[in-house]
Amino acid sequence: SKVEARIGNKKLVGLNEVNIHYKVPCAIRLNVKFGREEVNMIGDGVLISTPYGSTGYFGSVVRKKFEKGLGLAFNNPVKKIKNRILNDKSVVNVKVLRGPGTLTVDCSKEIIKLKTGDIIRIKKSGKYAKLIQLKGKKLKCEV
Numbered sequence: 001s002k003v004e005a006r007i008g009n010k011k012l013v014g015l016n017e018v019n020i021h022y023k024v025p026c027a028i029r030l031n032v033k034f035g036r037e038e039v040n041m042i043g044d045g046v047l048i049s050t051p052y053g054s055t056g057y058f059g060s061v062v063r064k065k066f067e068k069g070l071g072l073a074f075n076n077p078v079k080k081i082k083n084r085i086l087n088d089k090s091v092v093n094v095k096v097l098r099g100p101g102t103l104t105v106d107c108s109k110e111i112i113k114l115k116t117g118d119i120i121r122i123k124k125s126g127k128y129a130k131l132i133q134l135k136g137k138k139l140k141c142e143v
Contacts, residue, residue, distance in 0.1 A: 003050050003070070004125040005103060007118060014105025015129050016053025018122050020094055020114070021045040021102050027078070028114075029098035034072060034086055043077035045101065048092055048122045052129070053106065070124060092122040 004011055005018045012018070022028035022044050032039045032046060049058035054065040061073045066085045072092060074081040086092070101114035114120075 001050060002125040002127045002129055003048060003053075003105070004123060004127075005048075005105060006121045007103060007112060007114075010112065012103070012105045012108060012110065012112070013125050013127055015050075015107045016056065017047055017049040017058060017106050018120075019045065019047055019057070019102075019104045019106075020120060021075070021104070023100040023102055023113075026098075026100070028096065028101040031095040031097055032072070032074075033093040033095075034084070034090055039074070039081055040097065041074055041077045041079075041081055044075040046092075046094060047071070047073040047075055049073070050124065056106075070122075088124055090123065094120045094122065096120075 002013050003018055004013045027042050028045055029042045047058050049071040051067050054071050058071050058073055059065050061075050062083045069088050070086045070090050072084045096114050096116055096118045099115045103112040
């Protein structure tokens, strides 16, 4: 399944990850809620990934992959924060406590500018990716 991020009335759907990232030169400050947990962080941002995406950017941050659920990675936090693997029905709510920042999903050229006070809701999408690989052909990524 794909992953989606909503901010206001805007929805972005990604093949395998949502990336909330700081904008140079300042770190981003976020409040991240998931299930009954809540974490405040200062750092480069957060990644929310599907199992398919766990072998990509998520894997380079966390250094492990997973088979079910959603992966939540805290990218270069000032204070150590445990990364998590959440269940399939999890919803992650991220509030920008201090921006600016950006919101992107993989396989999309669209970049949404984030500012202090913005709230992003991330969960697995009801849409599914179809991946076909033909021998000798490069894969093209489209959402």
